[in-house]
Amino acid sequence: MASPRRITWQIFVVLLTAIVSSKAAPLDQAKVMGEIPRLLIARSPDVGQKTAATTRFLRGTFADVTTDEMNNEERSYILNKFVHKPAINAALTISLWLKDSPAKVLSRFRQRGISMKENNLLPWLEYVLKYRAKVGYTSADDAYVIKTLKQVIPDIQLPILFQAMEKKATLRNFAKELKSVS
DSSP states (O other): OOHHHHHHHHHHHHHHHHHHHHHHHHHHHHHHHHOOOOOOOOOOOOTSSSSOOOOOOOOOOOOTTTHHHHHHHHGGHHHIIIIIIHHHHHHHHHHHHHOHHHHHHHHHHHHHOOOHHHHHHHHHHHHHHHHHHHHGGGGGGGHHHHHHHHSSSSGGHHHHHHHHHHSSSGHHHHHHHHHHHO
16 A cells, blocks of 8 residues: 555655646747747838728617618628628629629629629629620720619718729729719
């Protein structure tokens, strides 16, 4: 049979090791964190613009909050990046393959409940450019594009859309052309 002294000595060694390692771990972690190189901060093209404070809502049903306000939160970045954008791009690719008119594509967007905001309209405008290259300029001229846009978004939102277009290199010249027509 083991003596009680031996058992207490083993427990003492285990406890002492646990205490020393728990006190030394934060010190080692601080040294490691100090050695990690700092990442360069990328400057966004929106740096000069003031950002508005966003209202966050808890999940659930609220009588005084509309569905658009609930869906307008920035928490769904991953869902937007990995589900919505690829789905929109796939739909636009199929529509281009079928040679669907831009107005028909935009009406399908509205039927499926896709919001008519800049982040969803910019891929559609790129689709218009690809459609023009494939079918011809006369089938979707600038006046047609402006008329189609005015059917789905208010006139007040057009300058905001043009500013968003100017931030993308592929749509910069197209934005200038549409501004001159509208």
